[in-house]
Amino acid sequence: MSFLDYAPAPESQAVLNLRSDYGLFIDGEFVAGRGEPFQSINPATEKQIAMIAHADAADVDAAVAAARRAYDRTWSKLSGSDRGKYLFRIARLVQERARELAVAETLDNGKPIKESRDVDVPLVAAWFFYYAGWADKLDHAGVGPTPSARGVAAQVIPWNFPLLMLAWKIAPALAAGNTVVLKPAETTSLTALLFAEILQQADLPAGVVNIVTGGRDTGRALVGHPGVNLVAFTGSTGAGRAIARSVAGTDKKVILELGGKAANIVFDDAPIDQAIEGIVNGIFFNQGHVCCAGSRLLVQESIHDDVIDRLKERLSTLRLGDPMDKNTDIGAINSAEQLARIREITDIGEQEGAERWSPDCVLPETGFWFKPTIFTNVSSSHRIARDEVFGPVLSVLTFRTPAEAIAKANNTPYGLSAGIWTEKGSRMLAVADKLRAGVIWANTFNRFDPASPFGGYKESGYGREGGRHGLAAYLKPAAGRAAARTVTAAPAASVAPAASGTASPASAEKTPVSRKKAAK
């Protein structure tokens, strides 16, 4: 028996009290969906967890109507401090039920319990706690004095961090005074529905948050609904493109958090032990189902062989298996569909001539699994170096000079995140300046915090989530606030006086992000 052969240490599922089927959460109540219910399975066992309601267009309509009513009658009339108190309550309830939520998340998503317990759920609570405090301080959010909410927010989230993505979306929306209709990913609805129970415990007014489960058709109906004022989406760049097209010509505000193909750059003077841990965390955290994953390792040529040797050694100690086991490092792939996609692109990686390596480990017989995989001898033109794999697959490229590292790192339509490993502060700052990515981790990777803005450049989307910047999209600057500058002696024909009242709310709207309402 080697030192790696730990005895099983499964987290107890006794804390869970699941129902056999779940309805939609509309107007404060669970209701049946009009579509055909679907099963949510445990990706580690392929066994059914529960049946989930499928919202059709009429259900989405009802949810949007409930959100609108709640906005008009209740939520927009509450004081900021009262909205904040509801969010504080939610944060506390999440903390109280943290273990239950973590177990449910691991059951439904397949991620290791140590991650859902130590990362996802604590961050969920932190996110609500952070934005709770903003609710009565919106004058300081950076969009000018007395901003208002936008109205009803349509939010569509992915399956990789189901409850955490819900928190990223709902917490700032509610703090800013919006009401919400949220659609969880088809394969991971469970914790959103447990969250709905938490909202009931918090006595959040009915209709302020509505959760519609279902498939892509449900998401499309929600995003395209004429009654929503804002669309917030996290998911693939392809889907984000479709959303950007579908809202063209409307005054819907849009936040898109899309794909990535992050470069993790390791210089020859990097703190090597930390860098190895950071590389592993960067791509194998959450089975690589992370949009900001460090999926392209750019390692300085002089230390390439040493880094690869150390990486292989480290990967050989990772424990893949039962996600509910407290010692598990790599859990299950979330779905058969995603597993097929990972297999397809890694097969192409081999065909294109890259060298594939995985540690020797035994995969469980049922469920969806993929060994942590490294590709060396990868060139920038290989698909494994260009396409987002969204799985535990690392492509290794080399560079000689910082300029080459920067050029290779930026050689992608994406621009979500990047990593830099060097002990030299001046080099780190110079490289960080030149990387076209929204989040740069230096001598660390995959850190998230509610106070820290997150979001992409280029085709990784637009808008920021987290921090003060994360409020901007959910707020509308005060109407009538025209030119930010007092114009003296301006000709009447060229600049309307700021306080003339002739400016339409639309043309007066000045938002700090990239979309403005049309003044037609």
Add this chain to the structure above:
Amino acid sequence: MTRLAVPKTYKLYLGGKFPRSESGRVYEIRSHDGDFLANAAKASRKDARDAVVAARSALGGWAGATAYNRGQVLYRIAELLEGRRAQFVAEIVQSEGVSAAAASAQVDEAIDRWVWYAGWADKYLQVAGNANPVSGPYFNLSVPEPTGVVAIIAPQTGGSLLGLVSAVAPALVSGNTVVVVANETMPLSAISLGEVLATSDVPAGVVNILTGSPAEMAPWLASHADVNALDLVGAGDLDWIHLEIDAAETLTRVLQPENGPDAASPSLSRILAFTETKTIWHTKGLI
């Protein structure tokens, strides 16, 4: 005996030079009273693409200049515009048919707008960026950076010079480079502004001015993969919804059309609309 005037040939401003349209096309510009003023270059889609190439090449230098330097260069534009105000007043009177006083007021406002935006170059980052108190031993800072190449359809109504300046100046503040399609029927002051820019220490390619048909050029700019942001401020009369749909293909940032006298009015948000927030984390050692 009166002296015979020497009229100017109005061409494009592209990559710091004043070429004719590669297509060889021109279109007649007439005064408000219908008199012939000039043959302006009618830029083609190829000219538009060349302009994007010029803007992309100029981006590194302009975005990489110090904020103090960018501020001084923008202020220099105001200085030179002030020096040539008589020419701009005359052009505006001729083409817009307004009084000399109104034209003069428009030039004043355009000059002041450069001054106002020049002052933002080394301040917008302090206002829009901040340190973030994350829970852990990390230095964490969020700062805005230029989005990249910005394509602009300049306002097609209102003051021809002021509209152009109002749309171009805010994009330049953070270090973006610009391709702008000027007012179609009143493009002369745009090309004269190009002459000011060419002598104002603005590096070649930072601003590229196209004259001609916005309806013809806009679709090529909107769908161009090397354009990072699209300001449709003056595209209200075009099929701008389709332009927005084209722009979605590469997730190009879009500002929708604005009409009315306060279109593109000066604001910090117009600067920030063409920026991206970058957040940098760095570990702190445990000592």
